[in-house]
Amino acid sequence: MLGGARGDTVCGMRILITGASGHIGGVLATRLRDEHVIRGVDLSPPPADVSDATGGDFVVGDCSDPAVAHRVVDGVDAVVHLAGIATETDLPAILSTHVETTAALLDAMVSHGVARMVYASSNHAVGMTPRCTLLTDDVPPRPDTFYGVGKVAAEALLALYADRFGISSVAMRIGSFLERPETRRGLSTWLSYEDCTRMIRAALTADVDGVTAIYGISNNTDAWWDLEPGRALGYHPRDDAAAFADSIPTRPEDDIEGARVGGPFATKEFHVPPFSEAP
Numbered sequence: 305m306l307g308g309a310r311g312d313t314v315c316g317m318r319i320l321i322t323g324a325s326g327h328i329g330g331v332l333a334t335r336l337r338d339e340h341v342i343r344g345v346d347l348s349p350p351p352a353d354v355s356d357a358t359g360g361d362f363v364v365g366d367c368s369d370p371a372v373a374h375r376v377v378d379g380v381d382a383v384v385h386l387a388g389i390a391t392e393t394d395l396p397a398i399l400s401t402h403v404e405t406t407a408a409l410l411d412a413m414v415s416h417g418v419a420r421m422v423y424a425s426s427n428h429a430v431g432m433t434p435r436c437t438l439l440t441d442d443v444p445p446r447p448d449t450f451y452g453v454g455k456v457a458a459e460a461l462l463a464l465y466a467d468r469f470g471i472s473s474v475a476m477r478i479g480s481f482l483e484r485p486e487t488r489r490g491l492s493t494w495l496s497y498e499d500c501t502r503m504i505r506a507a508l509t510a511d512v513d514g515v516t517a518i519y520g521i522s523n524n525t526d527a528w529w530d531l532e533p534g535r536a537l538g539y540h541p542r543d544d545a546a547a548f549a550d551s552i553p554t555r556p557e558d559d560i561e562g563a564r565v566g567g568p569f570a571t572k573e574f575h576v577p578p579f580s581e582a583p
């Protein structure tokens with residue numbers, strides 16, 4: 305076990321949060337600031353509360369740049385890698401933002417002896433998987449977009465660096481990180497702010513041999529993604545999207561969005577840009 309504690313317990317590590325100026329990064333940094341020493345890195349300067357949570361230990365830079373990666377990884381105990389374009393875009397940008405950032409950080413971790421990465425993967429790594437009784441963590445990669453391809457490739461890098469260099473990682477296949485669920489699909493896929501923090505706390509300190517993939521959702525009554533791998537790491541979600549069910553209207557697209565893991569990203573209507581324009 306890293307750091308000396310598990311689950312919701314305080315353990316006092318030095319943590320790098322990449323993408324710390326973003327949605328998840330901000331929620332996490334402000335909640336973990338009293339438990340851990342936090343450093344942030346992002347392409348964008350931090351909002352005031354994140355700057356405060358890091359005590360000014362913040363680098364504005366690109367994690368795919370090895371010099372930046374080495375600078376920010378030096379001196380930490382673990383990396384929470386959230387940096388990345390959080391939606392579909394062209395393939396070269398996806399490869400830079402998800403794959404090159406992950407590789408540069410892992411290389412820096414090898415150099416500086418940092419043993420744990422907690423990675424923000426996505427349900428879109430397996431987004432084309434049809435709805436089933438229980439989506440287990442061992443389903444084969446089945447991305448719904450270039451975005452999903454980027455997450456599959458980043459998860460593959462985690463496996464490579466685990467086998468080659470002994471870096472242990474948790475790949476969190478996050479569902480829908482929102483203050484509250486907004487669609488009927490979200491009744492299954494919602495991840496609350498507090499449960500996300502619980503999940504990352506657990507992932508930072510759990511015993512992990514190699515790479516473990518877990519589904520990043522709350523304790524939703526309508527969940528069909530397996531929460532047991534997360535529970536085995538000490539992630540015990542408490543929130544339930546069902547508490548919001550009465551306030552979420554039904555829409556014609558709900559059924560098709562519920563048919564595959566990736567929801568709207570996995571529908572025929574969702575635009576995936578061409579890799580290159582026709583000559």
Ligand SMILES: NC(=O)c1ccc[n+]([C@@H]2O[C@H](COP(=O)([O-])OP(=O)(O)OC[C@H]3O[C@@H](n4cnc5c(N)ncnc54)[C@H](O)[C@@H]3O)[C@@H](O)[C@H]2O)c1
Nearest residue numbers: 323325326327328346347366367387388390424426478481
């Ligand atoms: N929000 C969700 O529901 C959700 C679901 C699944 C996965 N994820 C993943 O979680 C991570 C964080 O998502 P978010 O919702 O906070 O997104 P966000 O867009 O709010 O934040 C991402 C941050 O990463 C930064 N960034 C992008 N490329 C970078 C680079 N090369 N170097 C440094 N910083 C870089 C951006 O400036 C941004 O501040 C992303 O990797 C995303 O793919 C999010």
